[in-house]
Each structure stands twice: as structure tokens, then as C-alpha cells.
Amino acid sequence: MTTPDRPDRPDPPEERQDLQPLSAYLDSELSDEQRDAVAERIARDPASAATVSAYRAQDNALRALFASEAVEPQVVVMRPRRRERFLMAACWAFIGVACGYLLHMLLPALHDERPPFAQRADIAYAVYAPEQRHAVEVVAAQQDHLVNWLSKRLNRTLTIPSLAEYGFQLVGGRLLPGEEGPAAQLMYQNAAGERITLYTTTVSRNQSKIRMLRDGPRTTYYWAANRAGYALSGQIGEEKLQAIAYDTCKELGGDPKSW
Incomplete structure (x- = not known):
């Protein structure tokens, strides 16, 4: 798990352990007593409140992205740049020449x-x-x-x-x-x-x-x-x-x- 304000840096083990109750709170995985304790923590700790808000925003964004399976998936066409097109053409040309050479070598044997x-x-x-x-x-x-x-x-x-x-x-x-x-x-x-x-x-x-x-x-x-x-x-x-x-x-x- 990474913190919302530092997505590229892994949390230290003690921080990951400290954030687990917040994640469980959002996922409704706590007992009533545990949920009340976490809610009280969020109310008095601005950092915990910000973390929960960030988690909730991420969750909402994911839900919006996959909201309906009935919507046709969008097809994204990746067009290679000019340099990439040249390299691909060169690779195919090399493969063609290699195949032709091998066929030329094998035909007499066949x-x-x-x-x-x-x-x-x-x-x-x-x-x-x-x-x-x-x-x-x-x-x-x-x-x-x-x-x-x-x-x-x-x-x-x-x-x-x-x-x-x-x-x-x-x-x-x-x-x-x-x-x-x-x-x-x-x-x-x-x-x-x-x-x-x-x-x-x-x-x-x-x-x-x-x-x-x-x-x-x-x-x-x-x-x-x-x-x-x-x-x-x-x-x-x-x-x-x-x-x-x-x-x-x-x-x-x-x-x-x-x-």
C-alpha cells in the first residue's frame, strides 16, 4: 500500500499497520466497536481524515470507471511514431530476407x-x-x-x-x-x-x-x-x-x- 500523497513511495511497515484500520473502515470490515473507535480517530486526526477522503475518492473513481458492463468498451488505436514505423518495417524486411535465405538453402535438400x-x-x-x-x-x-x-x-x-x-x-x-x-x-x-x-x-x-x-x-x-x-x-x-x-x-x- 502507498499513501495518497506519496503514491510512488511504499509506506514503512509501521505506517502500513496504522493505515489498515482506515482501509477496513471504508470497506465495512470492522465490528461496531472497532468502527466507532476508527470514526473517533478520524474526527480528531486531520491526517487520518485526509487519508480516508483520498481512499474514498479512489474508490469512487474506480466504481465510475467500471460502473456499467453494458457500455461498449472503447478501442484505443495506438499509432506508432515515424521512427517506430521505420523500425517495424526494417524488422519485417529482415525476417523476410532470412526466411527467403532459409527456403533457398532447404529447397535443394527437399x-x-x-x-x-x-x-x-x-x-x-x-x-x-x-x-x-x-x-x-x-x-x-x-x-x-x-x-x-x-x-x-x-x-x-x-x-x-x-x-x-x-x-x-x-x-x-x-x-x-x-x-x-x-x-x-x-x-x-x-x-x-x-x-x-x-x-x-x-x-x-x-x-x-x-x-x-x-x-x-x-x-x-x-x-x-x-x-x-x-x-x-x-x-x-x-x-x-x-x-x-x-x-x-x-x-x-x-x-x-x-x-
Whole structure:
């Protein structure tokens, strides 16, 4: 509670206690004996009388303000000043630009139909193709072991295509984690030291048509057949890599009619 003549300053605890009987007097919350005592106090104390008058005036003002619920409420329209209108317009413009930028960033992802295994194959090529001493886990000299090991882990018979026609010889292979299970990476190299990799993993749907993924200097051609996803990655030029991909797809059971 604050005093009427000092509404911005809280009363000390002793003053609040002293004013409580006056407030109760106005609200008819006292017994007859207490009311008579307070009335006598008001009669002899000008300060108490002034306090009661101020309380009564406040009470009357509040009653007048909310006198009738039937009266339609007044609508107060707050019109921002010119500076505020400018700031609001700037804020909305910023929000619009931000939303447009986010939509621009999200749309390619929403329309990107590239399967995860193609991206994994591209990354695996980027990681292991530059390796000299640890490019593969099992070398080509142990090809029988490589085929049996990877076939068992992928739960399908693994075929190692020959790319000698294009000047590439098998270096070896390794086991990798895939999106839907284990994946295999076979690595090939030509006399110039260029490398390409063939990535194989299990997929849930076929995609017989060969598609391309490009990331900087790397290119990956990928397809899926018989619930197996294949991806051929390299940096030897798109046309040459595409020709190898088409022949490899055909050798692994792909349908050339769908190309």
C-alpha cells in the first residue's frame, strides 16, 4: 500500500499497520466497536481524515470507471511514431530476407533424390583414394579371401569387375559402414597412378538408371539393382568414368535398356 500523497513511495511497515484500520473502515470490515473507535480517530486526526477522503475518492473513481458492463468498451488505436514505423518495417524486411535465405538453402535438400549410399561412396573415395600405405585392407594378391570376406559381411555374392580394358588394375578392397548395413569398397589404379573406387552396399529400392553426383573435382556415377547399390567414383574425367560405369553396371546385372 502507498499513501495518497506519496503514491510512488511504499509506506514503512509501521505506517502500513496504522493505515489498515482506515482501509477496513471504508470497506465495512470492522465490528461496531472497532468502527466507532476508527470514526473517533478520524474526527480528531486531520491526517487520518485526509487519508480516508483520498481512499474514498479512489474508490469512487474506480466504481465510475467500471460502473456499467453494458457500455461498449472503447478501442484505443495506438499509432506508432515515424521512427517506430521505420523500425517495424526494417524488422519485417529482415525476417523476410532470412526466411527467403532459409527456403533457398532447404529447397535443394527437399528435392535432392540422391540416395545416401552415393554420398557415402563419394566421401569414402575422398578419404581413401589419396592413401598410399593404407589404401585398402586386403590387397589384390589375396583376391579370393577378399571376395569371400566381403561376400559374407554383405550377405551377398560379391563380384569384382575387371577394368583392365580401361587400364585399371585392382589394388584391393575394404569393409565400410553403410546406411542399411555393411558396405564394400574396391579400389583400382592405372599406370598413371589415378584411382577409381567401386562402392557396393545393400539398398531398400532399385534405381536402374545411372545418375551422377559431382562434388568439386570428384565425380560419382551410381545406380541400384537387385537390392544392391553401386557407386563408381573418380577424378579421371566424367566421360571416361561414365563409360566405365556403364560397362560395370552391365557386368553387375544392370539393364542397359534403362540407361
